[in-house]
Each structure stands twice: as C-alpha cells, then as structure tokens.
Amino acid sequence: MTDAERIEQLERELDETLEAALTIIVGMADAIAPTAEAKEDLARGFAEAAGGTDGAIPRLSRAVADLLLRVADEQ
Numbered sequence: 001m002t003d004a005e006r007i008e009q010l011e012r013e014l015d016e017t018l019e020a021a022l023t024i025i026v027g028m029a030d031a032i033a034p035t036a037e038a039k040e041d042l043a044r045g046f047a048e049a050a051g052g053t054d055g056a057i058p059r060l061s062r063a064v065a066d067l068l069l070r071v072a073d074e075q
Contacts, residue, residue, distance in 0.1 A: 047065040
C-alpha cells in the first residue's frame with residue numbers, strides 16, 4: 001500500500017468513526033431531549049461548548065449541534 005492509499009484509508013476510517021460517534025450521541029440525545037425544542041436547546045449547549053476554538057472536541061461539538069438541529073427540524 002502506498003502512502004497515498006494509506007492516507008485515503010485513514011481518512012475513510014476517520015469519517016466512519018465521526019459518523020458512528022454522531023449516530024451514538026444523537027441517539028442518546030433522543031432519550032434526553034425527546035422534543036424538537038429540547039433538541040434545539042441541547043444543540044445550543046453543544047455549540048456553546050465548542051466555542052471559537054479548534055481541535056477535535058470543538059469540531060465534534062459543532063457537528064453534534066448541527067445534526068441535532070437537523071433532527072429537530074425533521075420532528
């Protein structure tokens with residue numbers, strides 16, 4: 001496997017891991033915040049926790065907030 005192929009493989013695995021984490025977190029959020037309004041409140045909390053910083057935790061917090069808002073819109 002070339003370096004480029006390995007990088008592509010790692011990027012795919014990272015994307016899959018992010019999707020799995022988001023699915024798990026939003027699934028748990030359904031139990032915590034069953035209504036659209038509650039999900040929006042929870043999303044605001046995740047967005048505030050992300051702040052203006054960079055890094056894995058803020059990126060995941062923003063991704064969770066965005067997904068929670070999409071799920072809330074679908075309710």
